Amino acid sequence: MSGLEFSARLALGDFRLDAAFEGAERVTALFGPSGAGKSTILRLIAGLLRPDEGRIVLAGHTVFDSATGLNLPARKRRVGLVFQDGLLFPHMSVRQNLLYGPWARRAPKPAAFDRTVEILDIAKLLDRAPRRLSGGERQRAAIGRALLSDPAVLLMDEPVSAVDQERRAEILPHLASLTQEFPIPMIYVSHAIEEVERLADKVVRIRDGRIQDS
Amino acid sequence: MDFTPEEWQAIWLTLRVAVVAVVGSLPFAVAVAWVLSHTRFPGKILVEALISLPLVLPPVVTGYALLILLGRHGIIGQFLDRDLGIVLAFRWTGAAVAAAVMGFPFMVRGIRLSFDAIDRDLEGAAATLGAPAWLVFLTVTLPLALPGLLSGAVLAFGRSLGEFGATITFVSSIPGETRTIASGIYALLQTPDGDAEVLRLCAVSLVLSFGSLVVSELLIRAGQRRLAQ
Numbered sequence: 001m002s003g004l005e006f007s008a009r010l011a012l013g014d015f016r017l018d019a020a021f022e023g024a025e026r027v028t029a030l031f032g033p034s035g036a037g038k039s040t041i042l043r044l045i046a047g048l049l050r051p052d053e054g055r056i057v058l059a060g061h062t063v064f065d066s067a068t069g070l071n072l073p074a075r076k077r078r079v080g081l082v083f084q085d086g087l088l089f090p091h092m093s094v095r096q097n098l099l100y101g102p103w104a105r106r107a108p109k110p111a112a113f114d115r116t117v118e119i120l121d122i123a124k125l126l127d128r129a130p131r132r133l134s135g136g137e138r139q140r141a142a143i144g145r146a147l148l149s150d151p152a153v154l155l156m157d158e159p160v161s162a163v164d165q166e167r168r169a170e171i172l173p174h175l176a177s178l179t180q181e182f183p184i185p186m187i188y189v190s191h192a193i194e195e196v197e198r199l200a201d202k203v204v205r206i207r208d209g210r211i212q213d214s
Numbered sequence: 215m216d217f218t219p220e221e222w223q224a225i226w227l228t229l230r231v232a233v234v235a236v237v238g239s240l241p242f243a244v245a246v247a248w249v250l251s252h253t254r255f256p257g258k259i260l261v262e263a264l265i266s267l268p269l270v271l272p273p274v275v276t277g278y279a280l281l282i283l284l285g286r287h288g289i290i291g292q293f294l295d296r297d298l299g300i301v302l303a304f305r306w307t308g309a310a311v312a313a314a315v316m317g318f319p320f321m322v323r324g325i326r327l328s329f330d331a332i333d334r335d336l337e338g339a340a341a342t343l344g345a346p347a348w349l350v351f352l353t354v355t356l357p358l359a360l361p362g363l364l365s366g367a368v369l370a371f372g373r374s375l376g377e378f379g380a381t382i383t384f385v386s387s388i389p390g391e392t393r394t395i396a397s398g399i400y401a402l403l404q405t406p407d408g409d410a411e412v413l414r415l416c417a418v419s420l421v422l423s424f425g426s427l428v429v430s431e432l433l434i435r436a437g438q439r440r441l442a443q
Contacts, residue, residue, distance in 0.1 A: 048338040074341040081342045087335050091357050091440060104345035104353075149343045 003061075004028070004153060004185060008044050008054030017041070017209040020054075023153075023185055024202035030189045031196050032206035038189040039084075041206075042155045045187070046081045047074035059152035059185070075104075080146030080154045080184075084161055086138040088130035094141050095126040101149025110148050112182075119181060120144050120174055136171055143174070147182060154186040160195065168195075175199060221411065223390055224398040225418055231306060231394060232374035235313035236321070236367050243321040243370075244363065248351070250322070251329035266319045268380075273316065277383025280312055284384075308385040309392050313377045317370030324369055324430075328362020328437055329355065361437030365430045372426030376419065395419050 004023030010016075017037045021028075030038045043049040045056055047063065050071060056064040058079065063072040088097045098117070102110055110116075117123050120140040130138060139159055146154060159175070160168045176199065179186060190196050196203055205212035217225070250262065268276050284291040285303045294300040302308035332355060340350040356363075378396040387397035399415050402408035 043338075046338070046342050048335075048341070074338065075344045075346055077342070079342050081339065083335055083339065087333065087339050089336065089340070089354060100340065100345075100353075101343035104340070104343055104349055145339075145343070 003057060003059045004187070005055065005057040006041065006045060008041075008051035008056065008064075010040065010044065010049070010051045010054075012040070012049075015040070015209060017044075019206065019209065019211050021204045021211055023187065024200070025185065026183075027179055027186045027188055027200045027202075029196040029200035029203045030187060030206055031191070031193065031203050032212075033191055036206045037209040038191075038206060039157050040209075042081065042157050042187065042189060045077075045153075046079045046155060047072060047077045048081075061152075078150065078152040080149055080151030082139075082142050082146050082154070082156045082159045084158045086130070086135075086142040088133075088138060088142055088145070090130050093127050093129060094122065094133070097130070097141060097145050098126075098148055100145065105149075107150070110150065113148060115181070116144050116147055119177055136168075139171055140174060143178070147178070147184075151184060154182075154184050156186060156188045158189055158191070161190070161192070172198065217414065218411070220389065220393075221398070221415060224393050224395050224415065227306060227309075227390075227392075228375055228394040228396075228422075231309045231313050231377075232371050234307070234310040235317060235374045236371045238310065239314040239318055239321065239370070240367055243318060243325055243366070247322050247325035247329055248355075251326050265322055268316050269319045273377075273379025274383050276315060277312060277380035280308075280315065280380065280384040284308070284311065302385075304385050304388060304392065306385070306391055309377075309381050309394065312380040312384045313374035316377050316380055317373040320373050321366045321370040324366020325359065325363045328359040328366070331362070331437075332358050358440060359437075361433045361440060365433035365437065368426050368430040368433065372423050372430070375422050375426070395422075 007020035009018045015037070017040055019037065019041065030041060032038055040049065044051050045058070051064065051066065053066045054064065055062065055066070058077060062070060063077045064070060088094070089100065092100070098113070099109065102108065117126070120143060122137065122140050122144060125133060125137055125141065133141065143159065160171050172195065179199065188196065188199055246265065250258070281288065281303060283289050284294070286292065286295055286301060291302065294302070302311055337350050337354055340354045345353065376396055378400065381392070381394065382397050385392040387393050387401055393401065395415050395418060399412055402412045402415070
């Protein structure tokens, strides 16, 4: 068990989400077409959106429970969120991006810094500005930034969808070795089944804001 | 160009009033712009309309409102005078207040646009990495909005340079105290043989206003470059 439990109902304009699932020990894939509610689920888990009703447990700790009124803010949930297009801070170097989490928490430079940089193969990019990175490089840096904030769970929102086919092959092996090296449960969102099959221990299918089977 | 001491006085006073107006109102404008950009609340549209009101109200009405509120016997002004010894009416500080009120909508609008242009998920990313809201503001929102923020401030500065109606109503046009370039031009137009001086002050006004618009545009472009990934 990953200690991840998710159940939430949310109405956002015309969109209705009503979904519940439990995470696998390592990689849980959220699979479904665009607009199914996958990214919304990640935002709910991360604390960037608030469910109308529900309960979210991460690594055994309840972070949201509408029954008791508990709602931990995003900064206390210890989630590493990797967005579709990376979303590195454009006014900071790659190194500053990677160290933003520890810096914001006033923690020392993480012991895993060098190893993370090595696995992601971004050592040569540390002093570059994000706009001078390729899509794949940007995405690897974003994964590093999330990992180095010492997360209890890693949330990947289609981390390779904005990257072309060739570059995808460059990121996916990194992801595979990361899941080996860092024993952090991961939720991986994708609409491409080939990515999901390779990585996931469990696939949760979602469509129109509802879970199909799991 | 050789300026008379009176002209120098008016130019210097105009710049001083505009700088004080902009610097003094900037923190409020940033706070208001942040709230308008990041929150939803009932009656928000009324707050937005209220802030923009000086754009459409006859300036003489704004000036008269300032007199009623902040004049020596005004609703707030009497307490400022009695308890704090602050008098605004017919003083250059009052001119700065009038300029600040008239420039405020420009400033809020410019700053708000630059806040709106920032991807909310960038702020969300900072939050998930462990940054409290104030740190997200200082390290992500503010640096990314900075050029737009300065552009809004420069635009308000330009607006302050030309402020006339509300100023003359609230603080009159007292040489050496509240006679700015704009009210100086108006006073000269009332006197015979003032044409040469009028033209000189008009030229100064043109240069300052045009300059601040150019600076404002340059800052907006710098802002767009900054946000580009």
